[in-house]
Amino acid sequence: MDIAEDLKIADEKLTYELQKIAKDKIDYWDIRIGVKTGTNLDFTDQKSKEISSYEIIECGIRTFVNGGWGFNVLKNPNRNTIINGFLKAVKLAKLSESLCKNKFKIRNRDPLIKNFKITCKKRLEDIGIDEKIQIVKRHEKIASEYSPKIKNTHTLYLDGHSQDLIFSSFGHHIIQDLSFLRLFSLIYAKEKGILQRSINSIGGIGGFEISETEGANNLTEKTAKEAVDLLNANSPVGGKFTVIMDPKLTGTFIHEAFGHACEADLVLNKESILEGKIGKKIAMDDIKIIDDPTMNQSKKFNLPYELFGSYFTDDEGTPSQKTIIIEDGILRNYLHSLETSSRMAVPSNGHGRANSCSSRPQVRMGFTYLVPKDWEYEEIIEDTKNGVLCEDFQYGYTDPTTGNFQFKCKLSYKIEHGEKRELMRDVSLSGLTLEVLNKISAIGKTMNYSDGICGKGGQSIRVCDGGPYIRTEDITVGGLN
Amino acid sequence: MDHNSDVYSLANYGLKLAERSNSDLKCAEIFFGKNNHINIEIEENSVKNSEVGDDYGTAIRVINKKGSLGFAFTNRVEKKSIEKMISIALKMMNAGTIDLDFKNLPNQYNKYPDVKNLYDNNLKNLEIDESLKYVEDLIQVCSQDELAISQSGNFLSNYTKTYIFNSNGLFITGKETSCSISSNIIVKDKVSNETSFGYDWQSMRTLSEINTKKIASNALEKAKRNLNRIKIKSMKVTLLLTPFGTINLILNPIASAINAETFQYKRSFLIGKREEVIGSNYLNIEDNALIDGATGSSSFDGEGVPCKNKKIFERGKFLKTGLLHNSYTAGKDNIESTGNASRNSYSSIPSIGNSNFILKPGNHSKDEILKDIKEGILLDYTGDSPNISTGDFSGLILHGNLIKNGEIKEPLNKTMFGINLLDLFKNINAVSKEFKIYGSFHAPFVKVKDVQIIGG
Numbered sequence: 001m002d003i004a005e006d007l008k009i010a011d012e013k014l015t016y017e018l019q020k021i022a023k024d025k026i027d028y029w030d031i032r033i034g035v036k037t038g039t040n041l042d043f044t045d046q047k048s049k050e051i052s053s054y055e056i057i058e059c060g061i062r063t064f065v066n067g068g069w070g071f072n073v074l075k076n077p078n079r080n081t082i083i084n085g086f087l088k089a090v091k092l093a094k095l096s097e098s099l100c101k102n103k104f105k106i107r108n109r110d111p112l113i114k115n116f117k118i119t120c121k122k123r124l125e126d127i128g129i130d131e132k133i134q135i136v137k138r139h140e141k142i143a144s145e146y147s148p149k150i151k152n153t154h155t156l157y158l159d160g161h162s163q164d165l166i167f168s169s170f171g172h173h174i175i176q177d178l179s180f181l182r183l184f185s186l187i188y189a190k191e192k193g194i195l196q197r198s199i200n201s202i203g204g205i206g207g208f209e210i211s212e213t214e215g216a217n218n219l220t221e222k223t224a225k226e227a228v229d230l231l232n233a234n235s236p237v238g239g240k241f242t243v244i245m246d247p248k249l250t251g252t253f254i255h256e257a258f259g260h261a262c263e264a265d266l267v268l269n270k271e272s273i274l275e276g277k278i279g280k281k282i283a284m285d286d287i288k289i290i291d292d293p294t295m296n297q298s299k300k301f302n303l304p305y306e307l308f309g310s311y312f313t314d315d316e317g318t319p320s321q322k323t324i325i326i327e328d329g330i331l332r333n334y335l336h337s338l339e340t341s342s343r344m345a346v347p348s349n350g351h352g353r354a355n356s357c358s359s360r361p362q363v364r365m366g367f368t369y370l371v372p373k374d375w376e377y378e379e380i381i382e383d384t385k386n387g388v389l390c391e392d393f394q395y396g397y398t399d400p401t402t403g404n405f406q407f408k409c410k411l412s413y414k415i416e417h418g419e420k421r422e423l424m425r426d427v428s429l430s431g432l433t434l435e436v437l438n439k440i441s442a443i444g445k446t447m448n449y450s451d452g453i454c455g456k457g458g459q460s461i462r463v464c465d466g467g468p469y470i471r472t473e474d475i476t477v478g479g480l481n
Numbered sequence: 482m483d484h485n486s487d488v489y490s491l492a493n494y495g496l497k498l499a500e501r502s503n504s505d506l507k508c509a510e511i512f513f514g515k516n517n518h519i520n521i522e523i524e525e526n527s528v529k530n531s532e533v534g535d536d537y538g539t540a541i542r543v544i545n546k547k548g549s550l551g552f553a554f555t556n557r558v559e560k561k562s563i564e565k566m567i568s569i570a571l572k573m574m575n576a577g578t579i580d581l582d583f584k585n586l587p588n589q590y591n592k593y594p595d596v597k598n599l600y601d602n603n604l605k606n607l608e609i610d611e612s613l614k615y616v617e618d619l620i621q622v623c624s625q626d627e628l629a630i631s632q633s634g635n636f637l638s639n640y641t642k643t644y645i646f647n648s649n650g651l652f653i654t655g656k657e658t659s660c661s662i663s664s665n666i667i668v669k670d671k672v673s674n675e676t677s678f679g680y681d682w683q684s685m686r687t688l689s690e691i692n693t694k695k696i697a698s699n700a701l702e703k704a705k706r707n708l709n710r711i712k713i714k715s716m717k718v719t720l721l722l723t724p725f726g727t728i729n730l731i732l733n734p735i736a737s738a739i740n741a742e743t744f745q746y747k748r749s750f751l752i753g754k755r756e757e758v759i760g761s762n763y764l765n766i767e768d769n770a771l772i773d774g775a776t777g778s779s780s781f782d783g784e785g786v787p788c789k790n791k792k793i794f795e796r797g798k799f800l801k802t803g804l805l806h807n808s809y810t811a812g813k814d815n816i817e818s819t820g821n822a823s824r825n826s827y828s829s830i831p832s833i834g835n836s837n838f839i840l841k842p843g844n845h846s847k848d849e850i851l852k853d854i855k856e857g858i859l860l861d862y863t864g865d866s867p868n869i870s871t872g873d874f875s876g877l878i879l880h881g882n883l884i885k886n887g888e889i890k891e892p893l894n895k896t897m898f899g900i901n902l903l904d905l906f907k908n909i910n911a912v913s914k915e916f917k918i919y920g921s922f923h924a925p926f927v928k929v930k931d932v933q934i935i936g937g
Contacts, residue, residue, distance in 0.1 A: 044746065048577035050830050052552035053569045055562070056538075067527075073534025075556060092531040092609065096521075099528035099613060129576045152746045188748055188870065195870045197748070235873075238715070238897070238935040269524050270631040270667045271678070360530060397864035399879050401667060401676040404895060406864060406877035426868065430877050430897060478875050478897035478935050 001117050001177060004035040006057055007165045009079050015167060018086055022169060026093050028064040028106040028338075029086070030168035030316065033057070033077055034357035038160030039124075041132060045153055046140045051129070058357040063089040067103040068096030073358045107342040109318070111171030116312035118295070120207025121304060124159050124179050127208045132157060135211050139185060139220040146224035149189045149231060155220065156184040157211070164315075164357060172317040180308070180462070181210040185220045189227040196233075196425065198226035198410065199394075203451045203462070204298075206305030213303065226411060233425035236412065236477055242387030242441075243429060243475040244380055247448035249390050249409060251465030254289060254370050255454070256396045257405035257433040259465070262291075262325050262333075263351070263363040263456075264340030266400060273403040273434060274331060283329040283437035286373055291335060292322040293350070293366020301449065308451035309367040309464035316352035316361050323349045325368075329437075337363045355459040362457055370467030373443035377469050380442045382418040388477060389413040389420060390427060392450075403433035428478040436472050444468030488513055491539075492646040495563050499543055500648060503571050508586045510542040510647040510784070513558070514827040519609050519638045521616050526623045526632040528616060531609055538827035539563060541570040544586070549577030554827050584812030586784065589650040593787045598774035601687035604658040605640045612636055615693045619664050622697035628671070628708075629701060634664040638688075643824075645785040653785040659686055659776060662693050664700040670708045677892075679704030679880075680862075684776050684920045703861065707880050710894035712937040719857035720898070720932040721850065721884060724917035724924035726860040727840060730874065732922050734867045734902060735766060736835040739793060739803055741810035743869065750872035750902065751799060760797035760906030763843060763927070767792050768805060770820060770836030777837035777921025783824025784808050784831050791819055797906070807833050839923040843912030847926045850911045852887040858898075858934065859884055867902050875899035895937025905929055 010033065022029055035057050042050035059077035063070040063086075070092025072085045136155050143153035161179040166172055182203035189196055200223045204210045245253060261272040274282070295310050313319050316338045324332050334340070337352030340363055352361035381389070389412065396407035412427035413420050449466025492511045499509040520532040538556035541563070551574030553566040615636040623632040638660040646652050661684035669676045681699035685691055722730060738749040751759075770788030772778050779788050784807060793803040806814070807822035810833065823834025858881050865876025877897050883890040913926035 043578075046578070047580050048549060050550060050552055051573040051577045052554070052830065053573055054553065054828065055555045055557065055566070056828075057556060069530040071530055071532040071534075073532070073536070075535040075537050088533065092533065095609065095613070096528050096531045099617070101527040102525060129572060133576050152748060154746075188746070190747070195748070195750075197870055238899075265524070269633050270669075270676070271633070271665075358534065358536075360532070395865075399678070399864075401678050402894075404877070404879070406897075408865070408875075426873060426875060428865075428875050428877070428897065430895060432895075476895060476897065476935075476937060478877070478899060 001115050003175060004163045006035050006077065007033055007163060007175060009077070009082065010165055010167045010173065014079060014082065017083060019169065021086060021090065025090050026063050026065040028169050029062060030166055031059070031061050031082065032164060032166045032315065032357040033059045034162055034164040036160055036162035038158065039129070039132060041136050041157040043136045043140050043155045046137070046144055051133070060357045060359065061085050061089040062360065063093035064106060065093045065097045066105070067100040068093050068098070070096060071360050104343050106338055109170050112313070112317055113173045115175040115177070117177040118179065118205055118306055120179060120209070122208035124161055124181070124207055142220045143185065143187050143224050146221065147189065147228050149191050149228050150187060150224060151190045152188040154186040158182045166315065166317050168317060170317065174313055174317050176312050178205055179207055180205050181208065183211060183216055183219055185223040187223045187227045189231055191231045194231055196227055196230035198223045198230065201452065203308045204303065204305040205308060205310055210305050229423060230425050233423040236388070236424045236427045238478050240474050241477045242384055242471060242473050243477070244384060244387060244389040244415065244469060244471045246391040246469055247466055248392045248450045249407065250370055250467035250470050251450055252393045252396050252407060254467055255365060255368050255463065255465035257398045257403065258289065258437070259365045259368045260398065260400065261403065261433065262335050264334040264336050264344060265363040267334055268340060268343065271400040277331045278334070280331055281329050282331050282434055283326055284440060285329045286443055287326050287329050287437055287440070288371035289326040289368070290322060290324055290371060291366055291368045293320040294322060297367070307367055307449070307464050308462045311366065314350045314352045314361070315354040316348070318348045318350040318352065320350045320366060335363055335365060337361055353461050355461050359459050362459060364456065364461050365454065365463050367449070367464040369447065369449060369465060370470065372445050372447045372468040375442045375444045377444055377446070380444060380469055380471050381415060381420060383442065384415045384471065385417060387415040388427060389415050390429065398433065404430070405433055406430045430476045430478060436475070439473045440470055441473055442471035444470060488644050491560065491563060492644065494560070495541065495567055496646060496648050498564065499567050499571065502567065503545070505545045507544050507546045508648045510586055510645065512540040512824070512827055513644040514538060515642045516826070517640045519607060519612050520635055521609070521612055522635045523616050523619060524633050526620055533609060539566070540827040541566050542830060543570045543574045544583060545574050548580030548583030549574050550583070551577065552830050582813040583809060586647045586649055587651055587786045587808050587818065590787055593653065593780045594771050594789070596771050596773060596778050596780045599657040599686055599778060601658045604638055604660055604688050607638055607688065612638065615662060615691060618693035619662070619697045622694055622701060623666055626701055628668040628705060629666050630669045631667040632664060634662070637661050647785065651785045653781050655781065657686070659684060660688060660691055662691055662696050664697045666697065666700040666704045668701070668704040668708060673709055675708055677704050677707040679707065682919065686774050686776060703880060706882060707892040710892045712894050713883065713896060713934070714936040716934055717931055718934055719854050720929045721854060721857055721859045722927040722929065723859065723861040724919065724926065725862055727924040727927045728919060728922045729863060729866065730905065731927065732838050732840055732924055734869060735793070736838050737869045739805055740833045741804045741806045741814070742833055744804055745810055745813060748870050750870060754799050755803070756798065756801050758798045759903055760794060761909045762796045763909045763912045764794045764797045764906055765841035766794040767839050768836050769839060772837050775837045777835065779836065782820040783822035784818070786818045786820045786822060788820040788836060805833050805835060807831055835921060837921050837923060840912065840925055842914045842916045842925045844914060845911060847913040847915050850913055850926060850928050851884065854884045854928070855886060857884040858882070858893070859889055872902040874902060897935040898932055899935070900932050
């Protein structure tokens with residue numbers, strides 16, 4: 001693996017000097033340096049709005065003593081600035097320590113010295129700007145020609161390549177070499193004064209091959225069809241309904257309404273409905289929920305690239321691993337960083353993630369999903385007398401202290417006597433997370449997933465979530481009527 | 482970086498290089514942005530992290546005679562990388578499509594408005610040790626309360642300096658400071674064991690304006706007001722929006738809907754409504770960048786265009802002048818830019834954003850308005866936001882209380898409501914004289930009649 005020049009400064013000599021400074025002063029430190037390049041292409045109505053490219057280097061020095069953290073973001077990392085920045089970061093940790101009331105130590109880990117690199121079928125560096133633009137132009141053309149009802153099209157292409165180094169007082173020296181590609185389609189359709197829109201995206205860890213998969217090729221036509229279909233959709237009538245969620249919405253529910261409550265930093269801050277619930281029955285027997293951000297899962301979904309939420313190690317150097325969150329309805333594990341695992345006296349399960357080297361790691365999800373069971377999709381529909389089938393979502397959020405969630409669905413269909421009927425738009429679903437996990441009356445057989453960006457504490461990171469079709473009872477459906 | 486001459490010579494070198502390298506170039510722009518920050522975070526009502534950071538980067542924007550735009554940015558600010566970025570930006574430009582709507586980057590301006598107090602020397606020179614007292618105040622408010630069980634929050638200070646140069650001879654530089662404080666407090670009822678959260682924040686230009694204890698007390702009060710929630714039946718009621726609610730349902734959606742880009746792409750629910758009366762007499766809105774010391778103020782925008790005060794709504798009428806433009810959207814409409822190009826850092830091309838976005842206060846006090854409400858709902862917070870292309874809103878009330886005979890009563894559980902914004906604007910029948918400032922939004926209490934509530 002070719003290592004970027006800027007990362008080579010982290011040699012044994014520098015580590016030795018930093019250890020010397022840290023000795024007797026602080027308990028733990030880590031330094032991350034990242035070098036990244038990338039391209040953004042933004043087209044609307046078949047015209048380029050933005051064609052851009054960047055080259056960024058970032059460095060964050062993190063220090064810890066007895067419950068207090070220090071963090072120093074450097075703009076120009078070299079040997080000298082790192083040593084000076086480190087001295088400052090040591091002071092910052094001591095300052096935090098002088099005022100923090102939760103004293104603890106970071107549990108030691110064995111050193112990991114390793115370079116990781118994903119294999120791309122088509123490396124981004126080898127693809128010219130014109131070839132990337134051709135992809136975007138093709139999608140814009142598909143969108144514009146789909147129907148005269150299409151009034152505004154928008155295609156966004158983002159790619160990037162990064163090399164991130166972490167070295168730490170554990171003796172870690174880890175480099176991850178990754179590249180990603182994302183494609184977005186946003187389409188507005190209008191008819192008889194009604195304006196509707198649809199958004200879809202696809203993303204993965206890998207090279208240019210991501211833009212050439214079936215999912216990517218169909219992205220725009222799917223979006224255009226949805227926008228046009230929504231023109232003839234009705235607004236829902238509010239009330240309590242049986243709701244069938246598609247795999248995307250199931251994933252959103254598992255991530256937004258449940259997953260965040262498993263993040264151990266929120267548990268410690270008393271912002272979780274799952275505080276004190278480890279080992280307790282919180283869901284029906286059939287419920288099994290997992291977070292697995294390891295690599296090599298794409299074959300399950302027949303994809304030639306790594307899933308968007310996957311990583312080799314988290315941003316504290318802990319290898320990614322499969323974590324069982326709920327099994328047989330019993331809460332087994334929270335998701336942990338070095339800090340939360342140290343405080344709860346368990347090993348970290350590799351969820352200390354940051355959006356870049358200039359941000360501090362937080363506890364974050366990777367690929368969170370509900371494990372499928374035995375219902376066929378058709379069986380679920382046929383078995384439902386009166387309900388709503390909800391597909392995909394626009395957005396969702398949850399009150400962390402109560403578990404009261406709200407999701408705005410993208411496409412929803414009335415189900416009457418076991419048959420799928422008319423399309424409805426802007427259906428919102430609301431309920432309490434733990435109530436829903438105990439009222440699921442069918443869990444499908446086939447698993448699917450979606451990828452996206454999750455925001456927390458001002459940081460955005462890449463994630464995946466998923467599951468099968470599920471059916472839940474007594475969900476409040478809201479609408480304009 | 483504080484040696485201005487280095488920036489000037491780099492910028493001039495870069496602009497000349499761009500012109501020399503591509504005969505098809507129409508105009509070019511170089512932007513430099515420098516930022517220093519201090520951030521102290523609290524979790525579990527205790528100091529958790531002390532952070533400082535520096536950032537400095539440059540962005541090159543080039544446009545050719547056919548209107549095709551190329552953009553490149555880096556945080557390696559030295560001659561060699563600027564040369565590389567210019568060559569990349571030109572390559573990007575050559576690859577783009579024809580855009581006849583692009584007219585030009587802004588020309589040189591002789592005069593900029595004098596907006597005072599956007600910069601506080603005390604804040605620029607603030608040391609992290611001195612910042613600690615602000616979070617200590619937050620911690621104290623929470624630890625002295627019997628029901629409060631946890632708090633997260635932070636103190637953040639920023640110093641920003643920007644330089645904008647373009648090939649039309651425009652050059653402008655400015656510096657500004659800001660600081661903010663946030664508090665999210667969790668409370669637990671001793672009898673019912675029910676928990677709830679309350680959130681408040683403040684962002685100011687100068688340190689002396691920060692009132693930490695007040696912010697934590699507000700968060701605490703909001704959290705307590707939301708304990709022991711009840712379910713209600715579906716009904717049509719009067720809604721009293723708090724300043725938070727006013728931002729969520731009126732100011733923020735309007736600011737997005739009058740973005741000229743959203744308008745030109747026909748994605749706004751206000752299309753076709755210009756010069757029409759679409760709201761009640763109480764709907765008076767302006768976007769004013771010229772208020773001394775305000776967070777949303779500036780003397781020039783992200784492209785170097787002088788900022789101004791624009792009237793958006795007057796007595797319910799959506800004014801012809803009520804759109805926010807940058808130089809691109811203004812050129813497309815053949816008018817002058819309104820000075821609303823927004824640029825948070827060197828890492829993005831200028832978009833469009835509001836300045837101080839103000840709903841004009843009314844004549845009655847909040848208490849007088851409240852007293853008039855026989856049966857209603859006080860709405861502080863919903864996680865939902867309206868659909869800007871249709872104006873439809875339906876959402877969950879996360880923080881809301883019943884109002885009975887002019888008094889604020891129990892908080893609501895699992896209650897949703899829905900309305901189209903055009904109906905909401907028409908149904909506004911009172912605006913309070915008190916208002917609160919959250920960042921660039923200036924928001925009073927607003928009373929809205931006939932809103933459909935869906936009970937839990």
